Amino acid sequence: MTVMRPDLPPAARAAAPAPRGTAADRRSSDRSPMGCGARLELPGRALAVNLLDLSEGGAGVEAPSDIAAPGDEGHLVIDTAVLPVRVVATENGRIGLAFTALSPLAREAIRGILAESARPPGA
Structure with a gap:
């Protein structure tokens, strides 16, 4: 970049x-802007979040920064994809997430979400 x-x-x-x-x-990879809902599940809490951006390596979500700390692990749920994540950054209402231990099926789900978001509306 x-x-x-x-x-x-x-x-x-x-x-x-x-x-x-x-x-x-x-x-490790460029993020694509998203702008859709998702669910962030961390130990003992779950929260609806706005998915700001996504790549094959991680995601950025809009959520209160104080709900997580770097190193926390959990899952990001986008549609039917349940993706294991680790919190890598929290600041100004944004949480940066890195994907961890993705299965081939999870990687394919991310690629599908990215391809769908790249399509022009009505295509």
């Missing part, structure tokens, strides 16, 4: 890699 870097000359800005240590730098 590239980011705009105001500290570089204009010709070099667009090609600059994401700064080391940023969330975008740690991701």
Whole structure:
């Protein structure tokens, strides 16, 4: 993922890699914007959340940041897909999730969700 870097000359800005240590730098795959409902299940609690983005490596959800802490494990339920997750970040009403131990069937479910979201409406 590239980011705009105001500290570089204009010709070099667009090609600059994401700064080391940023969330975008740690991701193994680009996330696609989503905008649909999902359910986040963590030990002792479950909450309806807005799915903000999704990739084969993880997801971002809109939810109160204080319901989870980095390292918490649980499941993200999208439609009928139950996906094992670990919380990797919480801030400003957003929770970053990384998928853990995905089965081939779960990976296929994620690919299907991503393909469906990429389709133009009415297609």
